Amino acid sequence: xxxxxxxxxxxxxxxxxxxxxxxxxxxxxxxxxxxxxxxxxxxxxxxxxxxxxxxxxxxxxxxxxxxxxxxxxxxxxxxxxxxxxxxxxxxxxxxxxxxxxxxxxxxxxxxxxxxxxxxxxxxxxxxxxxxxxxxxxxxxxxxxxxxxxxxxxxxxxxxxxxxxxxxxxxxxxxxxxxxxxxxxxxxxxxxxxxxxxxxxxxxxxxxxxx
Amino acid sequence: xxxxxxxxxxxxxxxxxxxxxxxxxxxxxxxxxxxxxxxxxxxxxxxxxxxxxxxxxxxxxxxxxxxxxxxxxxxxxxxxxxxxxxxxxxxxxxxxxxxxxxxxxxxxxxxxxxxxxxxxxxxxxxxxxxxxxxxxxxxxxxxxxxxxxxxxxxxxxxxxxxxxxxxxxxxxxxxxxxxxxxxxxxxxxxxxxxxxxxxxxxxxxxxxxx
DNA sequence: CCCGGCATCACCCGAATGGCTGATGCCGGG
DNA sequence: CCCGGCATCAGCCATTCGGGTGATGCCGGG
Numbered sequence: 001x002x003x004x005x006x007x008x009x010x011x012x013x014x015x016x017x018x019x020x021x022x023x024x025x026x027x028x029x030x031x032x033x034x035x036x037x038x039x040x041x042x043x044x045x046x047x048x049x050x051x052x053x054x055x056x057x058x059x060x061x062x063x064x065x066x067x068x069x070x071x072x073x074x075x076x077x078x079x080x081x082x083x084x085x086x087x088x089x090x091x092x093x094x095x096x097x098x099x100x101x102x103x104x105x106x107x108x109x110x111x112x113x114x115x116x117x118x119x120x121x122x123x124x125x126x127x128x129x130x131x132x133x134x135x136x137x138x139x140x141x142x143x144x145x146x147x148x149x150x151x152x153x154x155x156x157x158x159x160x161x162x163x164x165x166x167x168x169x170x171x172x173x174x175x176x177x178x179x180x181x182x183x184x185x186x187x188x189x190x191x192x193x194x195x196x197x198x199x200x201x202x203x204x205x206x207x208x209x210x
Numbered sequence: 211x212x213x214x215x216x217x218x219x220x221x222x223x224x225x226x227x228x229x230x231x232x233x234x235x236x237x238x239x240x241x242x243x244x245x246x247x248x249x250x251x252x253x254x255x256x257x258x259x260x261x262x263x264x265x266x267x268x269x270x271x272x273x274x275x276x277x278x279x280x281x282x283x284x285x286x287x288x289x290x291x292x293x294x295x296x297x298x299x300x301x302x303x304x305x306x307x308x309x310x311x312x313x314x315x316x317x318x319x320x321x322x323x324x325x326x327x328x329x330x331x332x333x334x335x336x337x338x339x340x341x342x343x344x345x346x347x348x349x350x351x352x353x354x355x356x357x358x359x360x361x362x363x364x365x366x367x368x369x370x371x372x373x374x375x376x377x378x379x380x381x382x383x384x385x386x387x388x389x390x391x392x393x394x395x396x397x398x399x400x401x402x403x404x405x406x407x408x409x410x411x412x413x414x415x416x417x418x419x420x
Numbered sequence: 421c422c423c424g425g426c427a428t429c430a431c432c433c434g435a436a437t438g439g440c441t442g443a444t445g446c447c448g449g450g
Numbered sequence: 451c452c453c454g455g456c457a458t459c460a461g462c463c464a465t466t467c468g469g470g471t472g473a474t475g476c477c478g479g480g
Contacts, residue, residue, distance in 0.1 A: 011317055015225060019224060021228065106225070109223060110227075159406065160409065179439095180458075192439095194404070199369035199370065202417075386429050394426090402468080
């Protein structure tokens, strides 16, 4: 069987270099190209159609997530293997929903990485144990948090230090309604005051993505 | 002149591999050893006394910061070059205060890295442009953000939804003091209420690192 | 030696907050 | 067709906040 062709996507030269070194010195893999951001990645993938794309999610200028979405949209059939640094990422699920074939952490041992790439090339999903367990628990729980659109808006304004009155003005609703929304937010997030609600918002990735 | 001897410290095998590859394939450098956490790093440094230690700050089990402090405390004269991923780090200054000789970002080009190592070996301070500019601005402005220890504690409790009264109880101080601390927090963060303070706390990395 | 920052505390007061009860209209799914 | 979730609104009320003013003690740097 032919070598598995790869496209490496990471904004850090060091990481790209490390990966390239690892794969080039191991039979069965060929590194076709490297990209340092999502835009480049999509272009290169479109031209080279590598078997597997190893991609970091967090990158300046063209996030990995958008890149994945774009790839699936264009019907490019390269398998995307997300290789990320932190497992605390809130984007695990989005990435998989967007079409990533696998998701593993950078601190995985080499053989695990090689294995993952082979699995991915074969179209099988590979997840880091840590990620996998989070996934199942995410599925298991019917999502306890998701705030309604209006509730999220209110929370965002609260995080900016806006008073209920001003939130009301800003959203063209009455102050009473703002209070109602906030009460619901509190209930859904399991807190009792706005400060804690903001904290939860950040913890759960509801806030913080400007 | 003899090779510059190196100790690589990073929790990610991929990164260590990348660095090792880069330095081994370049004349003038010798990689003595690798460590995956701060504890290991200190031990190895004590035994091998490398010229330069390339160290990541964020590591599980023995943070890089403590490692640096420990190294200076022990009088080990290896130069520490902090090689970190994000320039948003709040630990830039602490690291330098702790005794780091240089501080640069992982996405620096290779030659810059090589150069930095040589500079560090010669005892000169090297900083990434981004870091450098942040440093000067930090010096220039009397630090508008860094909260005092007590203030941070209070903010953390606020983020957990604790009322002033309960914060007072928890910290064994009076409610009045809590309010004073909070007022200072508000001023320093440029906000007017606890919710916004929590938000700023997360934005600025004061909160969110459990 | 004095000043500034930190940490501590007190008192007052008006405004904002959060809980509670209750109500209306719309929409989509069972 | 009814129920649940969303979005809207009202009024009441106890508590909590945040601002302002003022004060003390400690420490470290200039």
